[in-house]
Amino acid sequence: MPLKQLWAGALPALWLIAAGCGSRQDAGLRLDSRFTEMIPENTIVLAGVRMEELRAAPVYRKLMAGRQFPNVDEFAARTGFDPRKDVKEMLIAATGEAVVALARGNFKSTRIDGMEQSSYKGQTLYRREGAALAILSPDTAVAGTEAGVKLALDRQNGGGRLLRMAQALPAASEGWIAGAGFAELAAQALTSEGNIANLRKVLASLESATFAADLHTGIDARAACECRTDSGCEAIVNTLRGVIALGRLSAPEGDREMLRIYDSVTVERTGRNVNLSLALPADLVDRVLKLMESD
Numbered sequence: 001m002p003l004k005q006l007w008a009g010a011l012p013a014l015w016l017i018a019a020g021c022g023s024r025q026d027a028g029l030r031l032d033s034r035f036t037e038m039i040p041e042n043t044i045v046l047a048g049v050r051m052e053e054l055r056a057a058p059v060y061r062k063l064m065a066g067r068q069f070p071n072v073d074e075f076a077a078r079t080g081f082d083p084r085k086d087v088k089e090m091l092i093a094a095t096g097e098a099v100v101a102l103a104r105g106n107f108k109s110t111r112i113d114g115m116e117q118s119s120y121k122g123q124t125l126y127r128r129e130g131a132a133l134a135i136l137s138p139d140t141a142v143a144g145t146e147a148g149v150k151l152a153l154d155r156q157n158g159g160g161r162l163l164r165m166a167q168a169l170p171a172a173s174e175g176w177i178a179g180a181g182f183a184e185l186a187a188q189a190l191t192s193e194g195n196i197a198n199l200r201k202v203l204a205s206l207e208s209a210t211f212a213a214d215l216h217t218g219i220d221a222r223a224a225c226e227c228r229t230d231s232g233c234e235a236i237v238n239t240l241r242g243v244i245a246l247g248r249l250s251a252p253e254g255d256r257e258m259l260r261i262y263d264s265v266t267v268e269r270t271g272r273n274v275n276l277s278l279a280l281p282a283d284l285v286d287r288v289l290k291l292m293e294s295d
Contacts, residue, residue, distance in 0.1 A: 029048075032091070038153070044185055048091045062285065093158075100142060102152060103142070107141050112133065205229065218279075225274050261280065
């Protein structure tokens, strides 16, 4: 599977996490050592999802209620493995050329059909169309591009700075992202044409960024980024504040719920650092989900 196509599927999930970034102030995030030793040394973005906690979050249950995912259903029927139920925790690592997902869950009944097999570093590699999967134990698996899976099996103990950034995030986070080197990622994964070009420019202006989401009650969220230049930082702040202001102006007269939604978002700048916070109470979550469905 080509890298751009793989990222086309991965980015919406990552940005959904980013859109609800932040959390309660508690102990730092703990990462599974079985995962951290398999992070490729040239990783530029790390993302994690605590699936058990996410599935228990009211926001997630409301978002997923009644939704159909034929491709996932087909995959579950073919392999005996359903990612929606069988994954407990996942760590995604991306380099400029490869993506790998390290998963902890229940892989005892997983069967692999219709894929080529080979051996790498003592593990059976199941391959098809540039993608690969390796089941390391009944509760640990690695999947992604073939290059990414092989990098993980090389056990390079990469991550470095990104791991330190991630470990500083609150432990309550159901989903999080830590990244540096966004310019390279944007060049690899995003087109320079159309509306996507704006997202590419934003990513290219970032030196580093962290995101974390706490969905236990409502959406308690924060994002923090360091910009490469003052002008890039100003552009991001102006864009965010402009979107918020435009939203308030377009809200129907007398619609206090919409005004409360926009008031729950704050943008602050200190030098080349930008902080975005979202504190959405539980009683407004349904309204936000309805807005998402209408788009």
